[in-house]
Amino acid sequence: MRTATLALVLALAPTASAPADDRAAAEKLKDAKVEVKFDKAGTAVGVFCKESHLLTPEHFKLIGSLKGLKELTLYNKCPLTDENLALLADLPALEKVGIDGATFSDAGMKHMAGWKALKQMTFFHELNKKEFTGAGLAHLKGLPQFESFGCGGSPFTDAGMEAAASLPHLKDLRVWHTLNTDAGTAKLKGAAKLRSVWLAPQFTTRITDASLEALAACPSLEEVKVTETRLTWAGLQHLTKLPNLKKLTLDETDVSDADLAKLKEALPKVEVARKPPTEQQLKWLADRFDKPKK
Structure with a gap:
């Protein structure tokens, strides 16, 4: 009986420590003016930053540690490169994403394939004119709930439209001030x-x-x-x-x-x-x- 009880306690330990870990991460994110929203259980469920140009790889690593995160909004010249995007690859609860001023490539979008709960995503002013066309959306065909995508002020082309059409659950498409x-x-x-x-x-x-x-x-x-x-x-x-x-x-x-x-x-x-x-x-x-x- 004691062995079974001990096993149960050990199994629950990582979950119990998650809110404390999230609080610690949120505290460290304050120096980049990142706002973190918590649910009643103390789990970080939302990240909002309107000065995301201040973010460093260490900040992205901290955001990537928030496993219960549901909403991510990064505005104002976000330094989201392929390398920094890789630090956010393991966010299985992420449902809604808004990113402004990123520089990741189509190839880098493979790091989003792990966002299994993703429902809605919008890119504003994607700045990688050489390596981003929107074709990277093809990496997200396996996301079971991905229904809404938007891209504005970006080098999104007909290749991006073709990739968007390949998303099996797409219901809403918003494309403005682009090249398609x-x-x-x-x-x-x-x-x-x-x-x-x-x-x-x-x-x-x-x-x-x-x-x-x-x-x-x-x-x-x-x-x-x-x-x-x-x-x-x-x-x-x-x-x-x-x-x-x-x-x-x-x-x-x-x-x-x-x-x-x-x-x-x-x-x-x-x-x-x-x-x-x-x-x-x-x-x-x-x-x-x-x-x-x-």
Whole structure:
């Protein structure tokens, strides 16, 4: 009986010490202005840092020691290289991630494959222009709950769109101010569970009517948001093929009044939201869409 009791105590010892270890790690993270949130049991479940440029490899090692961590938010030029990302590889409870200003590569994203509880992740201003395209998302195909991904202000390309389409549980995709084009949107035809998508090409010709034709091949879509471009009825008409569409957002997009009226008539049960582009934004679009191609 005593042997069994001793074995039970030893088995529970690491779990019992976890809150104390988390508190100690949180104390050491204070010098980098890292805020740590704890649950009622004293386990660290959230890390937030708005001055993440202060983080060193030792700080990443401390964050990586928080095995119960569920949410990780690192803003402001985060020095998250491939090497530092490896220090975060063993975070099995991590569900939500937001990272700004990182420099990891597509290859480095293999270190995220251990985030088995991951549900949502967003990259802001990924700064590795040579080795990041978003193709590294392919490393995350085995994550059973990964449903939402966003990437903005980054060198995310059509290769990234293809990798995103390969995520078997993807329901929400947000890509703005990136390098992906209509060809990348066409890759989404294989995204069987996709419910919402946002494309914002920053007033360029990267996303056009052709993307709407491609999205029409995603019957599970419920919300489509295409902003900062020019669209016509030639593309908009394809959205009538989406049986589950509930909301369409066309903010800062150049659409003629006639085409907009035709769209609303064709989609009477769909909420169509639109904030018209400014005169300056219309000029940008005209400069890019109307100039003769060389």
